[in-house]
Amino acid sequence: MKSLIIDQLKQKLGNRATDSQFESSLYSRDLAPVPNLLVNPLFNTAADLVVRPIDTAEVAEILKISWDNDIPVTPRAGASTVYFDSVPIKGGIVMDLNLLKGIVALDESGMMVTVKAGTTWSELEKYLNGKGFALRSFPSSAPVASIGGWFCMMGYGIGSIKYGSLLSQVKAIELVLPNGEVKQLTSDSDIPLDYLAGSEGTLGVVTQLQVHVRKLTSMKHYLLKVKEPDLSRVVNHIQGERMVPYNIHFSDQKYNAVMNKLGFVADEFTGSCTVAVDYEGSEDDLKAADAVISEMMSGDFEVELAEEKDANQEWKEKFLALRLKRGGPSQLGGEVWLPINNLNHYLDTIKEMDKKYTLGLVSYGHVATAEHAVVMTAFFADERKTIDYVLKLSMVKKIQDIGHRYGGKPYGIGLWNTPYIGYIFDNSQLAELRARKKELDPKGIMNPGKVYRPPLLLNSFNFKVAMNILAAVSRAVGRGNRRV
Ligand SMILES: Cc1cc2nc3c(=O)[nH]c(=O)nc-3n(C[C@H](O)[C@H](O)[C@H](O)COP(=O)(O)OP(=O)(O)OC[C@H]3O[C@@H](n4cnc5c(N)ncnc54)[C@H](O)[C@@H]3O)c2cc1C
Known part of the structure; x- marks a missing residue:
């Protein structure tokens, strides 16, 4: 990037623009620890410059300068993603959006809030x-994830079963x-709103969103101990x-055993899966919810109801999924958007995989829609042991392959999931997405190298061959030492 432009932007933005190598290095990773060996050569x-705009006018000015000078721009907010979604891979400008913060307006009668994109949930x-x-x-990830960041990802999470994806709750956005x-x-x-949902910073910068809200209501929480073969049936x-529940999340028996060893789950939950169910609504709604759970308890399900205090605790801890990492130092895994009907088949096959590679796989997930759950299957690794870590990366592909076999696909793309692009989209969907990119960003300056196609070395064929070799080596040298 030309030093003239760097100086121009530094002059304009003052201490909200930096080309310090130290500060830039803080933007060169996300939550996933990936060894330098796999990143730096490629x-x-x-x-070259990190900028922190405070309003739409500054975002527009920075983008105009980048556009005129063909400079790559990578938007970044909470950086709570793991596929290098918000990490630049072609240098250029990182646009840190965390100062675009605050509530613009609340329309109480229309039940709508207008909020700046860098505000956290x-x-x-x-x-x-x-x-x-x-x-x-x-x-x-609400304590760090931004409104704009989640909109530009897939936008499914807590509350989605009842209220749909974030896209269905957004009335309008301001886009640069x-x-x-x-x-x-x-x-x-002209450019419809849905172009931007899931666009992962590749089509422009969202600066403001108008989002539907609901009245604050009471909640009731339940925690069920479920025998593994009944998991899909109970969730369904x-x-x-x-x-309709507000939220359902679940963990398999292995996850509960590991969390028990780490001191986060009580002994009584170790012999079964758990399903947490949360309802919100009026008093009558909550009575109806209670009836649903009571009826289920008297049905033919292999299920037991935990005490109310445990259910309330589970809800309180909803943002603490990363505690699992304490068994690490690192955690690797695959996140799969999976048909709920195939949850048991998926988990059974994951168990088979674990027998073969002895990784100590654990699975947990959220129900996202009436038909789909987002399931994370994870295992421990140590990024400080580079060779072992690289070998273990091949296991992530095995997890995604199992998901794919049961109608699943990776959740989120960024850079690292581009090799699975054929699992995520069919040809016509991909052609449509590439056409949108060409229409809005013909110069390809926004978050280049992400989402639409894998870089040459990560193309599906090369990736498959490399991962199969690593998996074979991994098995042969018995690298997958069961941890727990
Ligand atoms: C513990 C944990 C729990 C999580 N739970 C969920 C979950 O329930 N559901 C879920 O979907 N994900 C979840 N995630 C993943 C992630 O937190 C979310 O996708 C989150 O919404 C990303 O927001 P962010 O502000 O961190 O975005 P970033 O990670 O900073 O950016 C994400 C992508 O959006 C782009 N971007 C960010 N802001 C803008 C903007 N204003 N305009 C244009 N592009 C932009 C970036 O370039 C990048 O491609 C979780 C992650 C963790 C660690």
């Missing part, structure tokens, strides 16, 4: 609760196009009933 993750929830309203849904033009998008604008039953 990608330039060092931003927890900040918005706190504000809404103070006014008697609440979010319809939010990610389980890659050329610096500011647009208001709705479902029937609960959400097929007349009272």
Whole structure:
């Protein structure tokens, strides 16, 4: 990047622009520890400049300059993603959006809030609760994840079973196009709103969103101990009933055993899977929910109801999924968008895989829609032992392959999931997405190298061959030492 442009932006933004190598290095990774060996020879993750705009006008100005000078721009907010979604891989500018923060307006009668994109979900929830309203849904990374970041990812999380994806709750957004033009998008604008949902920072920068909210209501939580063979059936039953839960999440027996060893789960939960079910609504709604659970307890399910205090605790700890990592030092895994009907087949096959590779696989997940759950299957690794770690990366592909066999696909793309692009989209979907990219960002400056196609070395064929070799070596040298 030309030093003239760097100086120009530094002058404009003052201490909100930096080309310090130290500060840039803080933006060259996300939550996933990936050894330098796999990154540095292939990608330039060092931003030439990190900028922190405070408003739409600054975002537009920075993008216009980048556009005119063909400079790559990578938007980054909470950076709570793991596929290098917000990590630059071609240098250029990282646009840190965390100063675009705050509530613009609350329309109480229309039950709608307008919020700046860098506001976190927890900040918005706190504000809404103070006014008697609440979010319809939010990610389980709400304390750090931004409103814009989740919209630009898939937007399914807590509350999605009842209220749908985030896209279905957003009425309008303000978008700065890659050329610096500011647009208001709705479902029937020239560029429709849905182009941006799941676009992962590749089509422009979302600066403001108008989101539907709900009235703050009471909640009731249940925690069920379920015998593994009944897991799919119980999950399907609960959400097929007349009272739609606000949230359902589940863990397999192995996950509970590992969390027990780490001191986070009580002994009584170690011999079974657990399913947490949360309802929200009026007093009558919560009575109806209670009836659903009571009826299930008297049915032919292999299920036991935990005490209310345990159910309440489970809800309180909804943002603490990463505690699992304490068994690490690192945690690797595959996150799969999976048909719920195939949950048991998937988990059974994961068990078979574990017998073969002795990794100590654990699985947990959230129900996202009436038909799909997002399931994380994880295992421990140690990024400080580079060879062992690289061998273990091949196991992530095995997990995704099992998901694919049962109708699943990776959840989120970024860089590291581009080799699975054929699992995620069919040819016509991919052609449509590439056409949108060409239409809005013909110069390809926004978050280049992500989402639409894998880089040459990660193309499906090369990736498959490399991962199969690593998996074979991994098995032969018995690297997958069972940890727990
Ligand atoms: C413990 C934990 C729980 C999680 N739970 C969930 C969950 O329930 N559901 C879920 O979907 N994900 C979940 N995630 C993944 C992640 O937290 C979410 O996708 C989150 O919403 C990302 O928001 P962010 O602000 O961190 O975005 P970032 O990680 O900073 O960015 C994500 C992508 O969006 C782009 N981007 C960010 N902001 C903008 C913007 N304003 N305009 C244009 N592009 C932008 C970036 O370039 C990047 O490609 C979880 C992660 C963790 C660690």
